[in-house]
Amino acid sequence: MSFLSHLISGVSLGSIYAIIALGYTMVYGIAKMLNFAHGDVIMVGAYACFFIVSRYGMSPLLGVLLSVAVCTLLGILIERLAYKPLRAAPSLAVLITAIGISYLLQNSAQLLWTSNPKVFTSVVGAGSLKFAGGRLSISVTAIVTIVICAVIMLALTWFTGKTKMGKAMRACSEDKGAAQLMGINVNFTISMTFAIGSALAAIAGVLLCSAYPTLMPTTGSMPGIKAFTAAVFGGIGSIPGALLGGTLLGIIEIFGKAYISTQLSDAIVFAVLIIVLLVKPTGLLGTRIQEKV
Amino acid sequence: MLKVTNINVYYGAIHAVKDVTLEVNEGEIVTLIGANGAGKSTTLQTISGLLRSRSGNISFLDENIGVIAPHKIVERGLAQVPEGRRVFLRMTVRENLEMGAYTQKASGVAADLEHAYALFPRLKERQRQVAGTLSGGEQQMLAMGRAMMSRPKLLMLDEPSMGLAPILVEQIFDIITEMNREGVTILLVEQNAQMALSVANRAYVLETGGIVLHGDASELIGNEDVKRAYLGG
Incomplete structure (x- = not known):
């Protein structure tokens, strides 16, 4: 039973990584950049929800919605002010800018809200469900997290596969020049991608802090890095890859903690990434299509 | 002009x-x-x-x-069929054509698709196929059909x-x-x-x-x- 319970915690943690990884992977797919500030957007989302719910006493649902709105705007703003002017710049310049934005967000949070940890109240309630005569207990947070992740995946698959905007995003991620020749506004499409990624970051932030209730200005950075790992693990640029990479990473982390060593669990996660990349450099579901001449 | x-x-x-x-x-x-x-x-x-x-x-x-x-x-x-065709290799033939119609109203797309298929019957046969699996000649036809979708x-x-x-x-x-x-x-x-x-x-x-x-x-x-x-x- 403990195996099953670890597996469910792993899938639940992995679902959070997957939701964050979607933001990395979609932005990478379309803008060909690693948005290292993405993890810190999660933190901003969690703070937004914390203040709305715990300080101003509004309903958790409203807290989630407003935090999604805050992060969406923040994502659009970051792209507009920091990354758009660098569209033609070398990728190293963009990467350094992204790291700069990451520190800017962390330090602004420290300045505004101090570095004292805040205790985040779960937005889904603290209860747990008992199965198998009480031997297996699953927290409501874990179940809600897994369900939300599944809903997001289905929604995104529908969006990118069936809607005009979603298809335009895929076209831009393959060939921006050709997309422009179709009449697609590439800048607007990139902006939309940042908006979606950041909205997902807000949801991930709220879920993360509901499961692990300590909220600090650095809360987003480690999950951000792990979700980035998950995105690379699954094949960066691939939406199913983000789901697979995130889930596997969560399971490996929880199993590593449970059966090997609590201290080594992060090292194990990254070691697995290195091994996968040695064997399959494009990640588990990453592909490279040969161009016909 | x-x-x-x-x-x-x-x-x-x-x-x-x-x-x-x-x-x-x-x-x-x-x-x-x-x-x-x-x-x-x-x-x-x-x-x-x-x-x-x-x-x-x-x-x-x-x-x-x-x-x-x-x-x-x-x-x-004013549309262009670019050098090297530059079709969207990971998208299907039909999706490529739909991208060509990006600037058009949804109501006219079905008729324009039929027109493109009439010009290039091969594309109709392969409409559900991913463009990356087409031959060079078929990709050229797709690139041309795609450009026609914008009613240039x-x-x-x-x-x-x-x-x-x-x-x-x-x-x-x-x-x-x-x-x-x-x-x-x-x-x-x-x-x-x-x-x-x-x-x-x-x-x-x-x-x-x-x-x-x-x-x-x-x-x-x-x-x-x-x-x-x-x-x-």
Whole structure:
């Protein structure tokens, strides 16, 4: 039973990584950049929800919605002010800018809200469900997290596969020049991608802090890095890859903690990434299509 | 319809297009021929707005399009089939065609799809296939069908014959003349000067970034310099 319970915690943690990884992977797919500030957007989302719910006493649902709105705007703003002017710049310049934005967000949070940890109240309630005569207990947070992740995946698959905007995003991620020749506004499409990624970051932030209730200005950075790992693990640029990479990473982390060593669990996660990349450099579901001449 | 006046395009310090002036009138097929690296593709990309001219003027249907965004130029009715086809390899044939119709109202797309399939029956057979699995010739057809989906008034084609077997080249050129008969004005960039001059009304010859000759295609076919340089005679 403990195996099953670890597996469910792993899938639940992995679902959070997957939701964050979607933001990395979609932005990478379309803008060909690693948005290292993405993890810190999660933190901003969690703070937004914390203040709305715990300080101003509004309903958790409203807290989630407003935090999604805050992060969406923040994502659009970051792209507009920091990354758009660098569209033609070398990728190293963009990467350094992204790291700069990451520190800017962390330090602004420290300045505004101090570095004292805040205790985040779960937005889904603290209860747990008992199965198998009480031997297996699953927290409501874990179940809600897994369900939300599944809903997001289905929604995104529908969006990118069936809607005009979603298809335009895929076209831009393959060939921006050709997309422009179709009449697609590439800048607007990139902006939309940042908006979606950041909205997902807000949801991930709220879920993360509901499961692990300590909220600090650095809360987003480690999950951000792990979700980035998950995105690379699954094949960066691939939406199913983000789901697979995130889930596997969560399971490996929880199993590593449970059966090997609590201290080594992060090292194990990254070691697995290195091994996968040695064997399959494009990640588990990453592909490279040969161009016909 | 399209008037390009004294445009100059640079890649960094390299002066790729020098004072190019050309004109395309409604209903014509005009071809721009020249060797590799003469600046043909650069000229087309500048007209489409993907590159910008440092001076001069580009006007389409009496509007200065040298200053408007590439996606808005498509809305004006000026489409391009780019060099190397550049179809979306991970998207299906049908999705590629739908992307071509991005600027169009949803209500007209079904009819335009049928029209594209009528021009290129092969595409209909393969509509659910991912474009990356098509042959080079089929990808060229897809690129042309995709451009037609935006209902262009002027269609620019960049090296449509590149890398194709002779029989396919014939087929592609037949379709270009067919599109022209349907009322689409054509600006055709080609290295295959023989084929291009045989279908065009007028031609411009581009050499190291500048226009060195222009005139009726039938005249240029007989021109000794053109024969020596481009027609292998």
